[in-house]
Amino acid sequence: MTKLRKLVCLGTAVFIMLSIAACSSDSGNKSDQKNTDSSMRVKLTMASVQGIEGFNYTNGDALAKYYSDKFNYDLDMTALNWDNWNERLRIWINSGDMPDIAVYNYIHADAASFVEQGLIKKLPDDWKTRWPNVAKVYSKTSLGPQMEKVFGGTYFIPRARFMTNLPGDPLSNHPSIFIRKDWAEAVGFPIKSTYTTSEIIQYGNLIKQKDPGKVGDKLIPLAENTNHAVDLFVARNSTHFNNFYKDKDGKYKWGGASEDTLRGLKLFSEAYRSGVLGKDFFTVKNEEHGSYFNVKGNAGATFFQAPTSALRVYYDDFQANTKLDPFQNIHMANVMGEDGNYHQEDLINFWGTIIFNPKISDDKFERYMSVLDYNATQEGNTIANMGLKEVDWTYDSNGQVKSLFDQAKEGKPLGGATGKYPAMGYLLGSTILFDDFAFDNPNTDQRLRDLSKQLYAEKTKKGTPDTFTKVNWDLYTYDSPSKRRAQIDYYTEYANLITIQGDIEANWKKWIDSKMPIIKPVLDELNSKLAK
Incomplete structure (x- = not known):
């Protein structure tokens, strides 16, 4: 995708606008429990845009700690910016120095070269069975299945912009x-x-x-x-x-x-x-x-x-x-x-793809895939978008998600660099972007949700x-x-x-x-x- 298309998805401050839209992943599907319960702690290195330089993504806030405790990892994050994102990753990948995990701004000519040279990891053939919730999101991106045909396997996990609220086709x-x-x-x-x-x-x-x-x-x-x-x-x-x-x-x-x-x-x-x-x-x-x-x-x-x-x-x-x-x-x-x-x-229903160093150990790879799979369930996605259960949100008597977060009372937004959870965002392991949830987010004024729907619909109409x-x-x-x-x-x-x-x-x-x-x-x- 072009440098402009990357736009779609905002700086870390955007994370205060997270949503509770019904996730199309089946919440009954559990993430890979054998990985989730692993007793061996791993250290994951990662590079992505939308990070906060110097922030501790292992336990810098309660949300980061929730994930690192649940999945037993330490996360060492390199925060890239919009200006150096493409070039730094290109240099690291070509030199064999990329981190364990990276969020890559997909450019097909470069991507084909990386695959051809064996510079990024090919996912195991059974990955869709092992991490079915990630596979469901993957199927919605269009890019994922198409590139799988081209490359004869999966090398890129695109992150879906929309799951249940696709505002138009083409996008x-x-x-x-x-x-x-x-x-x-x-x-x-x-x-x-x-x-x-x-x-x-x-x-x-x-x-x-x-x-x-x-x-x-x-x-x-x-x-x-x-x-x-x-x-x-x-x-x-x-x-x-x-x-x-x-x-x-x-x-x-x-x-x-x-x-x-x-x-x-x-x-x-x-x-x-x-x-x-x-x-x-x-x-x-x-x-x-x-x-x-x-x-x-x-x-x-x-x-x-x-x-x-x-x-x-x-x-x-x-x-x-x-x-x-x-x-x-x-x-x-x-x-x-x-x-x-x-x-x-057509924008295509994805923004940013998750890739892995071809030399990443199985333990590290499986651990992060389990994080992605959990966050593709309804509960995991709600936590990633709305914070901690019974602290920032809960289920009402009808089983619907109810927000407990009051920004005025809290005195700060939910996410973003100055928010309650600076770590909140895609860097904690999401394959579904916040755009989808935001249409149904009760923390967002209904007037803004209606305005957004109008803006998207107008483009399709015109x-x-x-x-x-x-x-x-x-x-x-x-x-x-x-x-x-x-x-x-x-x-x-x-x-x-x-x-x-x-x-x-x-x-x-x-x-x-x-x-x-x-x-x-x-x-x-x-x-x-x-x-x-």
Whole structure:
């Protein structure tokens, strides 16, 4: 998946938005008890994004201690960040120095190379029988079974975004536009459920000219980082902006050279050169651009992560820092292309894959698989999402999960770096992401749950089969030396195109010419082997 798709799933602060959605795993299926009850303590090393640097994931809080005691392990965590995640893991895997366990941002060309060279562990053939709850989640991801066919076995355990609450097929990405509703009303900008990219620029210009929030020199009409800026302007207009694709004529083409991509780049350039887009967007680290809107309060809008699991965090932070009611002063909407349609390739129902060092001992491997299997049961998943049973939640008389956590009384959120359980999150062993549970989370305001459902539904409604496309597995799994050489950091390169001097169309054409030596061989292969 691309660097942008990784987005889907938020920083550690998101973990305060955990949910209790019914898990499709059968709670009657017990995890591997012989591993759970093992008397031999093991030390597990792991690397992943969304960790807290220096935090003790063995017993740093009661939730971490619950898991390490239950499964008799010590967990040594290396916390990666969004900027170094891909490259550090790539270096470690290729050098044979990866930790026992890692959460890998799946990129097929690299993944195929790792498998080919024996750099990651192949799971035993009977793993689905031994850890049936993990297998159920695996079957929902689409990627898992498809890659099993390609590689002749299981090397990657994808983590499912959704189990019981899949919001659409194809699956839409999570970002939406956060707009200061009070500022929009002050400058006469219409409040709608969808906007085109050019309308977002119009809003930014109005904010820039009139400064309704009296922010002065600190005003940022539109706050983004590189990835989200490209996603907003280029990807919202060009479905295949970072990929090859099969056109209506049956031939394969390159999205980087499409007129849709040029249209998005022109809008991107306009936003940057007019001062609507924050002038230093390309230097913003990780996902810090969102803080200009909900913490510093000096941004008129931000295109940012917006699944249910993130919204309460964002709204709570906005209220705490601006002292304004977020429900009265934030407007959420989706962004369409200039043609009025929603553009995207199928996100695929996974984010991040769990991989193992090929030299990991059986004891360590089986122990962690037991953790994953437990957390794929209803009880384990509820604990991973809601905290400790009879402390943070319980069952009511009807057998339904009831929250016992009161954030106002506790004086802190449930998870996140400043929360009751900083360890709470995917690093304690989850194959089901929080996006699914958040739709039914009683700790989240019903208005936010309804808003999230509306945002997802709108994207599906506004997409067409040509602009919001299903995954082409033949293309996704196509691998060759030429295809591996054709990996491009589209986000950085598109940002470079609009920040350098000169006409954007002329710059784009020169860029296309510069890439053709690595692009044309792939097109020739695809059209000779896959085109019909």
